[in-house]
Amino acid sequence: MLSESQLKDIEQSPYKKDFPLLAKNPGITFLDSAATSQRPEAVLAAERDFYETMNANPLRGLYRLSVAATAAIEDARNHIASFIGATDEAGKPQGSQVVFTRNASESLNLVANSLGRSVLRPGDEVVISIMEHHSNIIPWQQVCAATGAKLVYLRLDDDYAITQQEIEEKIGPRAKIVSVTHVSNVLGVENDIPAIAARAHEMGAYMVVDGAQSVPHLKVNVRELNCDLMAFSAHKLGGPMGIGVLWGKSEILDQMPPFLTGGEMIDSVTETGAVWAPVPQKFEAGTQDAAGSYAFDADLTYLEGLGMERIEQRERELACYLCDSLAALDYVDVIGPRDGSRHVGAVAFNVHGIHPHDVSSILDGSGICIRAGHHCAQPLLSYLDVQMGSTCRASVAFYNDKADIDRFINGLDTVWTIFNG
Amino acid sequence: MANMAAGVTGLYNAEFMDHVNHPDYKYQMDGATFTHEGVNPSCGDELTFSVRMADDGTIDEAAYQGHGCAISQASADMMSDLMVGKTPAEAIELCRLFMAMVRGEETNDERIEELEDAAMLRDISHMPARVKCAELAWRTLSEMLEANALPTVAASTDSDSE
Numbered sequence: 001m002l003s004e005s006q007l008k009d010i011e012q013s014p015y016k017k018d019f020p021l022l023a024k025n026p027g028i029t030f031l032d033s034a035a036t037s038q039r040p041e042a043v044l045a046a047e048r049d050f051y052e053t054m055n056a057n058p059l060r061g062l063y064r065l066s067v068a069a070t071a072a073i074e075d076a077r078n079h080i081a082s083f084i085g086a087t088d089e090a091g092k093p094q095g096s097q098v099v100f101t102r103n104a105s106e107s108l109n110l111v112a113n114s115l116g117r118s119v120l121r122p123g124d125e126v127v128i129s130i131m132e133h134h135s136n137i138i139p140w141q142q143v144c145a146a147t148g149a150k151l152v153y154l155r156l157d158d159d160y161a162i163t164q165q166e167i168e169e170k171i172g173p174r175a176k177i178v179s180v181t182h183v184s185n186v187l188g189v190e191n192d193i194p195a196i197a198a199r200a201h202e203m204g205a206y207m208v209v210d211g212a213q214s215v216p217h218l219k220v221n222v223r224e225l226n227c228d229l230m231a232f233s234a235h236k237l238g239g240p241m242g243i244g245v246l247w248g249k250s251e252i253l254d255q256m257p258p259f260l261t262g263g264e265m266i267d268s269v270t271e272t273g274a275v276w277a278p279v280p281q282k283f284e285a286g287t288q289d290a291a292g293s294y295a296f297d298a299d300l301t302y303l304e305g306l307g308m309e310r311i312e313q314r315e316r317e318l319a320c321y322l323c324d325s326l327a328a329l330d331y332v333d334v335i336g337p338r339d340g341s342r343h344v345g346a347v348a349f350n351v352h353g354i355h356p357h358d359v360s361s362i363l364d365g366s367g368i369c370i371r372a373g374h375h376c377a378q379p380l381l382s383y384l385d386v387q388m389g390s391t392c393r394a395s396v397a398f399y400n401d402k403a404d405i406d407r408f409i410n411g412l413d414t415v416w417t418i419f420n421g
Numbered sequence: 422m423a424n425m426a427a428g429v430t431g432l433y434n435a436e437f438m439d440h441v442n443h444p445d446y447k448y449q450m451d452g453a454t455f456t457h458e459g460v461n462p463s464c465g466d467e468l469t470f471s472v473r474m475a476d477d478g479t480i481d482e483a484a485y486q487g488h489g490c491a492i493s494q495a496s497a498d499m500m501s502d503l504m505v506g507k508t509p510a511e512a513i514e515l516c517r518l519f520m521a522m523v524r525g526e527e528t529n530d531e532r533i534e535e536l537e538d539a540a541m542l543r544d545i546s547h548m549p550a551r552v553k554c555a556e557l558a559w560r561t562l563s564e565m566l567e568a569n570a571l572p573t574v575a576a577s578t579d580s581d582s583e
Contacts, residue, residue: 357492361551362433374463388488388489390465418438419441419442
């Protein structure tokens with residue numbers, strides 16, 4: 001339960017004015033930021049600024065516009081590295097460890113197909129968890145089928161946690177790659193990545209983290225997580241859609257073969273072969289979304305201006321209030337911990353006897369946006385034996401406030417009344 | 422935007438909810454001529470639809486069982502009511518009409534009135550994510566009749582070749 005001062009803290013959002021869609025549409029109650037966040041004005045302005053002042057194909061050109069476009073990408077790389085703590089001993093950001101992709105899904109496909117296909121042998125094991133998003137399941141299923149490796153799942157205890165015992169049982173000497181989400185997109189729980197990474201490294205396995213749901217909400221530091229590779233998407237923390245990141249340790253990225261091939265990822269090409277460009281260009285075939293990188297850079301500047309510690313604190317309060325408010329309804333089951341403080345952004349729930357799609361459609365009638373369905377996590381929902389394999393999910397970002405959650409709870413009352421008189 | 426919201430709110434009205442909470446055709450049918458299952462894997466909607474054919478080739482009785490969202494269930498109930506007394510060819514044509522309506526391809530009021538109670542689902546055309554839910558029963562019936570009941574009728578309407 002939140003204290004009086006915490007409740008006061010989330011009373012009204014001072015941030016909605018920074019987000020044009022929210023500012024222009026006060027009738028919209030947006031509680032689906034786990035699917036995609038809203039974008040601040042700074043990001044929209046940066047996209048426009050790029051195309052108005054530095055639009056040229058990056059990397060190729062020998063003229064100043066192209067140099068400016070190239071600088072936009074490289075500056076963004078360094079900013080992202082600094083944002084996730086990818087710095088050297090002296091604190092210098094390691095931009096060359098930041099590979100641009102389209103989204104976290106593509107980043108994970110890159111790792112599975114490049115690293116997975118080169119290191120996995122028949123009998124090896126890839127360890128993931130049962131709470132993964134499909135994008136951290138299917139690439140591994142495919143690569144395991146192709147290499148003869150076995151896919152092993154870390155399961156949850158009754159309190160939605162992966163226990164140390166489970167970690168030690170499932171991550172054994174045959175494990176070559178461990179790939180686990182930092183925060184579940186359904187349950188909202190945070191996994192103990194340092195503990196999983198320690199075991200993975202002890203067994204000689206690579207540690208991959210899906211940071212899609214954690215980087216937006218927590219002050220993530222790849223060195224503290226002790227991971228080898230991490231994937232995330234810009235669009236879940238205010239950046240543009242279509243820009244994703246794969247961060248990796250230099251010595252691992254250097255060893256990995258390319259995933260996509262073509263323009264701008266080579267040093268030289270002959271009739272019979274090619275020499276790859278150094279990392280990160282080796283993984284970036286074709287013209288990149290330079291405007292997107294530039295806008296993501298501006299987004300990080302905006303977030304840092306607010307302070308990630310402040311964002312994390314506010315979002316924890318909001319998620320706590322959301323979870324407590326849902327748990328107080330006798331016709332709602334929260335799917336996940338009842339302890340609101342364990343939810344990072346998202347709370348999944350079901351309304352007794354009412355299909356999640358109906359809940360979401362009726363809420364939409366009042367401008368309230370939540371997700372309903374399987375959340376691209378069907379193995380988790382079937383493991384939890386959720387009715388009809390489907391749940392509702394409400395998720396918050398720092399721009400939400402208590403009034404958003406109160407409107408949503410009132411909306412649920414309407415849903416209940418429509419079905420039960 | 423405002424119209425869409427009104428459509429959503431209007432859809433879950435008392436008449437609609439009556440089909441959800443007090444369906445007339447949701448039961449296990451004895452002596453069914455045909456039974457067919459339909460599923461929407463992404464929604465978890467599951468429906469088993471049964472018909473008993475009369476000697477004159479028309480649908481004598483229609484019933485369904487299953488679970489899913491209110492739209493898939495109400496739609497099945499409205500459809501069952503509509504189908505009693507129809508020939509397979511008429512039933513298939515009504516299924517086509519319904520699917521055209523919920524996809525926004527058929528907007529003619531007179532045509533839509535042929536769907537009787539099911540006409541109240543026309544606002545589904547503004548809710549693309551729910552089209553599959555609304556269509557489930559109709560798709561199931563149509564598939565069942567096309568696979569089983571049409572050849573005998575086709576003999577009398579074989580001029581319509583594509």
